[in-house]
Amino acid sequence: xxxxxxxxxxxxxxxxxxxxxxxxxxxxxxxxxxxxxxxxxxxxxxxxxxxxxxxxxxxxxxxxxxxxxxxxxxxxxxxxxxxxxxxxxxxxxxxxxxxxxxxxxxxxxxxxxxxxxxxxxxxxxxxxxxxxxxxxxxxxxxxxxxxxxxxxxxxxxxxxxxxxxxxxxxxxxxxxxxxxxxxxxxxxxxxxxxxxxxxxxxxxxxxxxxxxxxxxxxxxxxxxxxxxxxxxxxxxxxxxxxxxxxxxxxxxxxxxxxxxxxxxxxxxxxxxxxxxxxxxxxxxxxxx
Ligand SMILES: Nc1ncnc2c1ncn2[C@@H]1O[C@H](COP(=O)(O)OP(=O)(O)OP(=O)(O)O)[C@@H](O)[C@H]1O
Numbered sequence: 001x002x003x004x005x006x007x008x009x010x011x012x013x014x015x016x017x018x019x020x021x022x023x024x025x026x027x028x029x030x031x032x033x034x035x036x037x038x039x040x041x042x043x044x045x046x047x048x049x050x051x052x053x054x055x056x057x058x059x060x061x062x063x064x065x066x067x068x069x070x071x072x073x074x075x076x077x078x079x080x081x082x083x084x085x086x087x088x089x090x091x092x093x094x095x096x097x098x099x100x101x102x103x104x105x106x107x108x109x110x111x112x113x114x115x116x117x118x119x120x121x122x123x124x125x126x127x128x129x130x131x132x133x134x135x136x137x138x139x140x141x142x143x144x145x146x147x148x149x150x151x152x153x154x155x156x157x158x159x160x161x162x163x164x165x166x167x168x169x170x171x172x173x174x175x176x177x178x179x180x181x182x183x184x185x186x187x188x189x190x191x192x193x194x195x196x197x198x199x200x201x202x203x204x205x206x207x208x209x210x211x212x213x214x215x216x217x218x219x220x221x222x223x224x225x226x227x228x229x230x231x232x233x234x235x236x237x238x239x240x241x242x243x244x245x246x247x248x249x250x251x252x253x254x255x256x257x258x259x260x261x262x263x264x265x266x267x268x269x270x271x272x273x274x275x276x277x278x279x280x281x282x283x284x285x286x287x288x
Contacts, residue, residue, distance in 0.1 A: 032060040032198035032230040033078060033099040035222025041258070042075050042084060049075050051258035052094070055249050057200070058097075062222060062231040063148055064241040067251030068288035072259025073234045076251070077202050078164035081117035082110055098199065115143045118198035118229075122205045124185035126192070129177025129253070132169050133188065135177040135188055136160060139196045155195055160227065162220040163191035186220060194229070201225065203233040207240065219244050227263065238283055250279045 011073065013241065015124050035057040042050040050072045057063040065073045071115065078084040080096055082103060096103045103113040118139075126135045136156045140147065162168040165187040169180070177188055186206055193201055203222070207215040222231055222244045235241050241248055247273075249264035263279045274280045 001265040039097040044093045045089040048258040051065035051133050051260050057232050059230050061246040062226050063247045064245035065234045071253040072253040073251050081114050108240050117152040117200040118193035120203045120206050123190050123209045126185050131174045133173040136191045136195050159191040159194040163187045174231045185211050233280040
């Protein structure tokens, strides 16, 4: 996916399949949840790209997924909120438990899983012509949540503050989201995700399109967010993984085999005393 419009479509489509979303006048405030992936295998057609990946991503912590290009990090991330199934040829085996409830259970609505497990993409994808405030509120309509004006105003301030953008935009909330810098747009997208009060926020290389200053600003935001929401982030940047994450999982797809986790654990141990020689080689920049 290459342009902003296409990514905005992706945002739209992830809520689209559900027709039975409930309407409510308030958004439940809930605590961060633990996400537990059990024996996840994933395919595109008959190409198996993940093989029985199990990983617990603890509540209120930042977990970084690291590994060379093509080892299945993004695919794994997309299985965690049922985005993988948006690809027509895609299939999946295994379970993803959100505080012990399987998000793939047939009785659970797809929209509810995606509301509770939000996603921030590689390139910022605000709706460019929509105002900053309306961008923040965009997810509410898509999930069927209706709020009165005062509650919306409060929610815009609350989420832009949490995303570290409020002070920069509070005097121009009616201006177009597309007029912000790349880093500001990414923080706007974080605020948009937070507005539906997710319990988990998935981030797929959220800084890869940003300059170093904007990157550090997003990293600061991620660190601050972790008390409200569980964060799972894919990153190629080893310094970033060390700076923002509590735990890391190292993925590898060796010699044409599907991606699997070689090692996972506290970030300090993964970088300071890795158990597997392949982890040591990767985190020290010897390949990948
Ligand atoms: N939509 C798709 N259709 C078919 N194959 C896909 C699709 N998306 C990913 N793949 C394949 O799945 C495998 C894993 O890709 P994935 O993007 O998950 O890896 P990654 O570790 O996130 O890579 P990168 O770090 O380069 O983003 C690769 O072989 C890739 O070519």
